[in-house]
Amino acid sequence: HNPPGNVVSLSVSSPPDVPIGLYSLTLDQGQKVKLGEFVLLFNPWCAKDAVYMEEERDRQEYVLSQAGLIYKGTTKRIKASPWTFGQFEPGMLDICLKLLDENPKYSSDADADCSGRRNPVYVTRVISAMINSNDDKGVLVGNWSGDYDDGVRPSHWTESVAILHQWADNCCQRVRYGQCWVFAAVACTVSRALGIPCRVVTNFGSAHDTNSNLLIEFLYDEDGNDISDDSVWNFHVWVDNWMARPDLDAGYDGWQASDPTPQEKSEGVFCCGPVPLKAIKEGELNLKYDAPFVFAEVNADVVEYVKLTNGRMVKMGGSSIDVGHFISTKAVGSDERHDITHLYKHPEGSLQEREVFERAKHHHELQQKGEEPGLKVKIKVSPDMDIGADFDVFAVTNNTEADKTCRVMFYARIVSYDGKPGANCGFIEDLTMEVPTGKGQVSFVLLRAIYKPRVNQKLSAQISLQNPLPEPLQNCFFSVIGAGLTDGKILIQNVGTVGPKQEVKYTVEFTPTSTGSRTLTVDFDSDKLSNIKGYLNIEIKE
Ligand SMILES: *[C@@H]1O[C@H](CO)[C@@H](O)[C@H](O)[C@H]1NC(C)=O
Ligand SMILES: *[C@@H]1O[C@H](CO)[C@@H](O)[C@H](O)[C@H]1NC(C)=O
Helix, strand or coil: CCCCCCCCCCCCCCCCCCCCEEEEEEEEECEEEEEEEEEECCCCCCCCCCCCCCCHHHHHHHHHCCEEEEEEEECCEEEEEEEECCCCCCCHHHHHHHHHHCCHHHHHCHHHHHHHCCCHHHHHHHHHHHCECCCCCCCEEECCCCCCCCCCCHHHCCECHHHHHHHHHCCCCCEEEECHHHHHHHHHHHHHHHCCCEEEEEEEEEEECCCCCCEEEEEEECCCCECCCCEEEEEEEEEEEEECCCCCCCCCCEEEEECCCCCCEECCEECCCCEEHHHHHHCCCCCCCCHHHHHHHHHCEEEEEEECCCCCEEEEEEECCCCCEEEEEECCCCCCEEECHHHHCCCCCCHHHHHHHHHHHHHCCCCCCCCCCCCEEEEEECCCCCCCCCEEEEEEEECCCCCCCCCCCEEEEEECCCCCEEEEEEEECCCEECCCCCCCCCCCCEEEECCCCECCCCEEEEEEEECCCCCCEEEEEEEEECCCCCCCCCEEEEEEEECCCCEEEEEEEECCCCCEEEEEEEEEECCCCCCEEEEEEEEEEC
């Protein structure tokens, strides 16, 4: 169409496989005139683009949604925790482009790297390397030490915007500290900002196989100390990205797992994936990238050994069903948990699952290690166990043919979610014990919006929390944030001490800056209970 007067209307169409990034537009009339700049992204709305996604509601969730839920906990207690991705908040796109330019492949060959940016497989692999700061100027440094004094406790973060700003505003100095869900959530922000559909995925009972034999070998000494290299984490979090795989045989388009948490090197760099979920499900471990590592995370068998003082190794037990359960992501368009285990593996214990495992193991030319019958001790805790109170433990022995006399050593230990044992908190030979308070998971945060929410009008929300412990909580803080709600700021309120079983209420005020569906998240911290999170979805009207 022709605009009036001295104005020319210009439209630019780009091929669907053109590299993403910053372009400048120049008018060449003998003398060059710079008209402006634009950023080209992957386009999930374009049928010929490698990231094309057919359903509008899927694109709304996996590309446009700025808030989401991340699942944590254990197979028995799955908890959703809110996260603000904020990929369209001011400055985010520039930071994501900077992240691509800081990648070592760009410094060593800028032309090849920029050309690679036409391909979401390439870009996803770069993102998985650049979210962690191992071996490059990436964003986050991982820390699982339990001491985070010179940085931010990983469980304290609730959003990606502050992390990416901190990195970009400090000359790409690594941000302290991340753990798996922080790495995954920031990768999700960057993927969505660049137009690659992405979701955060949690695997419960997640194996970390250090010697790539698809077996998790637990090794204990005679005193019960864990001396293994391999581990099974209560949960582990990574991302799935949606794209075509023209680099593989047909049939592998769709969701691809990639894992930005630095765990093992791949082609000399801490990165992992993208690998098609279909390849993981069928045990096709020679497909790019890093299929054996992801396969083990969801499918490894567990074998337990005791190393006696004379050096002899005794097999104690094992299981082929401990690893890879309730693989979870937020459902499209709702706050329900969507279980996607079936996309990663055949049903546990099924014939197909065993076949796939054997095929995968054959690929690694491993000898089968059979199960041995013997004495088994299983520990069960009673279901009504309360945080901060004593609880009952039941031990069950089974699988023996004759009576046996056993020496039972019973240890109580704090184990963090990554399987790392903490301090010994008791060595007793009968079956009663005490656990210290504050190590469990509770979430009693409730949020309630009071006024009808409109953009640029002050809004308040009431937050309440009930102390579930039989003792007071000191040094209590609420931190509140929401993309488009709190103007990029974290609102912090000190509420002092909360008595045993007492309820504390706090009314937070803020002025929403954007319309549409928004998520307010709140984090509660205190001396005994910390990182308790709640959230509220709010529709902001004009
Ligand atoms: C983890 O954090 C502690 C304390 O803040 C620090 O001393 C230690 O060096 C950190 N570890 C890594 C790997 O950065
Ligand atoms: C003992 O083993 C049998 C056979 O494997 C099983 O059916 C039973 O449930 C086990 N008992 C307990 C208490 O685990």
